[in-house]
Amino acid sequence: MKLSYSKTSPYVRKVMVLLHETGQLADVALADTATTPIAPDDSLISRNPLGKVPALERPDGPTLYDSRVICAYLDDRAGAKLYGKGQHRWDVLTLEATADGILDAALLMVYEGKLRPEDKRMDAWVEGQWGKIARACATLNTRWVSQLSGPVDMGQIAVGCALAYVEFRLGDRGWRTGNDALAAWFKTFESRPSMQATRPPAA
Ligand code: GSH
Structure with missing residues (x-):
């Protein structure tokens, strides 16, 4: 392949x-x-x-x-079953959708800064994208940390990659503030060999 x-x-x-x-x-x-x-x-x-x-x-x-x-x-x-079965499957799919939504918003913010000429940028639109990321992080922190802390699944992989990207490209926004439980989960997840082996080169 x-x-x-x-x-x-x-x-x-x-x-x-x-x-x-x-x-x-x-x-x-x-x-x-x-x-x-x-x-x-x-x-x-x-x-x-x-x-x-x-x-x-x-x-x-x-x-x-x-x-x-x-x-x-x-x-x-x-045959890894990282998407789970029954209720677990819906949780995993919701987590992956949340993570991908974070990524979609973050990538739009990055493209806005890199690809759009400065005089055509719109602050309210950029802040609207950040609002999606901030709300999604708050929801993960309050609602999903116990699910994220189970055996590894695709929801965790997606959220781990999304938070790592926010850190990589938008680190100065401080996504950890007010999200202590999520930040603690991420610290552990980030240390997995699969995450360490796939770190992007320095920005
Ligand atoms: N929903 C897609 C997925 O989950 O694979 C998004 C993929 C995506 O946007 N990839 C970016 C890309 O290829 C790179 S990070 N962008 C080029 C473009 O948008 O034309």
Whole structure:
């Protein structure tokens, strides 16, 4: 299998952490791919019309894209059951959706700063994105820490990668303030070998 990959993409990191946790790393070749909405990678577009990483070429069907789809496929392939069953499954999916929502908002903030000309930026819009992240962190802190503290699952992987990205790109916003339980959980989760092995290069 071939994974269209970027060292700094938090969505790719979800896939990489899952590959580490499920022992499938050797089954995937990594193809470094630089892509943005205003400079999409031509060869990636032929496999993922959305022009986004991660995308996974596989022998048994069309290229998979969107980290959620790729993670579900690789979990199934390994029989790892990181999405759980019954009520646990709905919890995991809600946590992954929350984590991906944090990432979507954080990436928009990063693109705003990097890709949009300064005179066209809109503070209220940027703060609106940060509001989503702040509310999601507060909800994780008050509602989800005991779920996050169980045996490793895809909800934890997604939240771990999302918080690591907020720290990496928006560290000066101080997401830990008022979120002590979540910060303590993250400190432990971040020390997992799968998280250490997938750290992005210094910003
Ligand atoms: N929902 C997608 C997923 O979970 O895989 C989001 C993937 C995504 O936005 N990846 C970014 C990208 O490829 C890199 S971090 N951006 C290029 C673009 O938006 O055109």
